[in-house]
Amino acid sequence: xxRKTGIQDFTKPGGQVAELEPADWMKLPAPYDQMDKPLKKLxxxxxxxxxxTLDGVVAIGILPxxxxxxxxxxxxxxxxxVEKLFDAKDNWTFLQPLYHSLEYCVKCQICSDACPAYVAxxxxxxxxxxxxxxxxxxxxxxxxxxxHPLLRKFKASNIELNAQALIRLAELAYRCTLCRRCAQVCxxxxxxxxxxxxxxxxxxxxxxxxxxEVHEKGSVQQIKVGSSTGMTPPxxxxxxxxxxxxxxEKTGKKIKIPVDKKGSDILLLHNAGEFLAxxxxxxxxxxxxxxxxxxxxxxxxxxxxxxxxxxxxxxDVQFARVxxxxxxxxxxxxxxxxxxxxxxxxxxxxxxxxxxxxxxELNIPRESALPLMxxxxxxxxxxxxxxxxxxxxxxxxxxxxxxxxxxxxxxRRILRKIAPQFREMTPxxxxxxxxxxxxxxxxxxxxxxxxxRSSVSGRMKLKQTLDAxxxxxxxxxxxxxxxxCSNCKGQYRELFNTYGxxxxxxxxxxxxxxxxxxxxxxxxxxxxxxxxx
Amino acid sequence: xxxxxLAGKTYEVDEDGFLQxxxxxxxxxxxxYAHVEEIDGKLTEEHWMVINYLRNYYxxxxxxxxxxxxxxxxxxxxxxLYELFPTGPAKGACKLxxxxxxxxxx
Ligand code: SF4
Ligand code: SF4
Numbered sequence: 001x002x003r004k005t006g007i008q009d010f011t012k013p014g015g016q017v018a019e020l021e022p023a024d025w026m027k028l029p030a031p032y033d034q035m036d037k038p039l040k041k042l043x044x045x046x047x048x049x050x051x052x053t054l055d056g057v058v059a060i061g062i063l064p065x066x067x068x069x070x071x072x073x074x075x076x077x078x079x080x081x082v083e084k085l086f087d088a089k090d091n092w093t094f095l096q097p098l099y100h101s102l103e104y105c106v107k108c109q110i111c112s113d114a115c116p117a118y119v120a121x122x123x124x125x126x127x128x129x130x131x132x133x134x135x136x137x138x139x140x141x142x143x144x145x146x147x148h149p150l151l152r153k154f155k156a157s158n159i160e161l162n163a164q165a166l167i168r169l170a171e172l173a174y175r176c177t178l179c180r181r182c183a184q185v186c187x188x189x190x191x192x193x194x195x196x197x198x199x200x201x202x203x204x205x206x207x208x209x210x211x212x213e214v215h216e217k218g219s220v221q222q223i224k225v226g227s228s229t230g231m232t233p234p235x236x237x238x239x240x241x242x243x244x245x246x247x248x249e250k251t252g253k254k255i256k257i258p259v260d261k262k263g264s265d266i267l268l269l270h271n272a273g274e275f276l277a278x279x280x281x282x283x284x285x286x287x288x289x290x291x292x293x294x295x296x297x298x299x300x301x302x303x304x305x306x307x308x309x310x311x312x313x314x315x316d317v318q319f320a321r322v323x324x325x326x327x328x329x330x331x332x333x334x335x336x337x338x339x340x341x342x343x344x345x346x347x348x349x350x351x352x353x354x355x356x357x358x359x360x361e362l363n364i365p366r367e368s369a370l371p372l373m374x375x376x377x378x379x380x381x382x383x384x385x386x387x388x389x390x391x392x393x394x395x396x397x398x399x400x401x402x403x404x405x406x407x408x409x410x411x412r413r414i415l416r417k418i419a420p421q422f423r424e425m426t427p428x429x430x431x432x433x434x435x436x437x438x439x440x441x442x443x444x445x446x447x448x449x450x451x452x453r454s455s456v457s458g459r460m461k462l463k464q465t466l467d468a469x470x471x472x473x474x475x476x477x478x479x480x481x482x483x484x485c486s487n488c489k490g491q492y493r494e495l496f497n498t499y500g501x502x503x504x505x506x507x508x509x510x511x512x513x514x515x516x517x518x519x520x521x522x523x524x525x526x527x528x529x530x531x532x533x
Numbered sequence: 534x535x536x537x538x539l540a541g542k543t544y545e546v547d548e549d550g551f552l553q554x555x556x557x558x559x560x561x562x563x564x565x566y567a568h569v570e571e572i573d574g575k576l577t578e579e580h581w582m583v584i585n586y587l588r589n590y591y592x593x594x595x596x597x598x599x600x601x602x603x604x605x606x607x608x609x610x611x612x613x614l615y616e617l618f619p620t621g622p623a624k625g626a627c628k629l630x631x632x633x634x635x636x637x638x639x
Contacts, residue, residue: 217637218637229639242605246601272638276599277600442638446548
């Protein structure tokens with residue numbers, strides 16, 4: 001049973017603001033309707049170390065301050081961070097959309113039903129896209145603008161702030177995937193996802209609070225050893241050698257993956273997680289580019305071989321550090337342009353947001369690999385046999401490429417040409433639902449966060465994907481979800497494993513370039529192997 | 534920091550049970566930990582083959598190897614890997630081998 005919750009519940013000590021129960025969640029199609037389990041509960045011992053009083057779930061795991069002075073310092077630090085958000089010197093990048101989104105919202109709640117987490121949870125108030133902004137608005141009214149109590153009463157903008165409320169707000173900022181589906185439906189152009197990120201930013205930049213997978217093991221590790229996976233240049237060399245062997249075995253082609261080739265047309269930036277978890281994506285890129293005669297290279301420079309830039313989810317400083325290293329790697333090689341492989345957040349980071357950071361010689365042209373793939377497929381340079389992809393295929397639209405950047409048609413024109421049984425999900429394109437693993441969620445692997453991600457934030461995507469294949473539900477018919485983003489693939493893997501989707505429905509997931517290579521008429525055997533679920 | 538007690542010794546682990554002090558790893562550790570990762574009975578030669586492979590690779594390259602590479606080099610398939618380590622190669626096998634938890638978009 002869902003209880004109505006409001007702002008006042010955030011400041012109450014102890015307990016939980018919301019209780020998540022399977023009976024409330026959006027129904028999945030059979031046989032998946034019988035599978036829901038309650039989320040794993042934290043042990044008593046864990047609850048002493050980590051605050052779980054928002055919804056029983058932990059993404060960050062904050063230890064609450066125990067002494068009154070500590071609590072005051074905690075709140076003061078946060079408020080100092082809020083002030084910085086509104087200082088053009090500190091926040092020139094995002095001040096304008098932040099100000100707009102906070103000031104223009106008329107609280108009509110149209111955006112709520114656009115949010116997959118809110119709807120899938122059974123409409124828990126805390127997951128409304130407007131909940132985080134409202135908390136921030138009240139904090140600003142009461143503590144930053146210090147509006148007169150009567151005005152606050154009239155505007156209902158008062159809040160009695162404490163550390164407990166802030167810790168819950170920090171966790172809540174990690175219940176939004178930054179998919180921006182809410183922003184798209186807002187008639188006034190308010191971007192509540194941007195506010196989620198600004199809140200994360202205060203916690204990270206001002207207070208050093210962020211999920212460890214994203215910060216310490218993520219962007220910090222990337223800058224230190226070269227990749228958030230921990231991959232060093234010798235490990236990269238070992239992986240590439242393995243990949244070349246695999247290509248030779250699968251295709252009979254001897255292809256050397258170009259590394260540090262100076263003056264190439266293209267520096268290809270791949271998510272390094274791809275190399276470890278889905279090397280066939282890297283292989284397929286190499287096979288396709290080789291066949292099409294593309295002049296490309298990878299970089300073996302630290303950071304230059306891992307396209308990820310987790311800062312885009314939570315921290316401007318970390319973001320800028322990594323973006324500069326990426327651009328520097330390209331400059332050192334003297335390439336004409338940078339092309340982003342199948343990684344959505346890296347598209348947003350390098351092609352869109354980095355425009356604010358890269359100037360002069362570092363402002364090297366940057367583009368998505370999707371239109372390039374389309375050009376290759378449409379050019380007729382490679383013989384493609386769609387008959388090789390004669391199985392049901394649907395397409396997932398990564399939010400950052402599609403909704404944010406408007407790369408909608410290239411991948412579809414490719415699929416219409418090479419996948420005879422291609423069908424769309426409902427809804428799709430810029431209206432598509434997030435995989436539920438966006439903004440770092442797919443890599444946050446501790447405590448019970450993965451449970452929440454599979455049960456709540458990914459629920460809509462699972463339903464949508466199953467619905468797209470409703471005409472061929474049997475596990476005997478192999479089906480393919482094309483998800484051209486490493487992060488989305490990680491989320492699909494988790495969803496499919498949790499619900500046993502391969503076993504029950506025969507649905508497999510993979511990238512776009514793999515399907516193109518699978519259609520290449522001169523390969524002796526099919527490129528896609530259906531065994532690595 | 535959470536701790537885990539195995540065969541009379543205490544180890545520092547992260548919230549998901551990955552060993553924090555990598556030099557504390559021993560064969561007894563792996564043996565005693567196996568049941569937590571849903572492995573029945575004593576570790577077999579095949580388990581040790583995977584564990585040793587992981588440790589060697591980790592010592593050389595500082596990360597866990599690609600699953601594809603484990604399978605190829607050890608001539609086993611994914612199914613077998615999951616039979617040996619029911620909680621999966623990235624969790625169970627890496628934990629028993631005393632590797633730190635895989636990070637990044639893997
Ligand atoms: S953000 Fe836009 S759609 Fe949502 S409540 Fe405010 S005005 Fe309405
Ligand atoms: S960005 Fe996406 S997840 Fe976040 S509130 Fe908006 S619709 Fe929900």
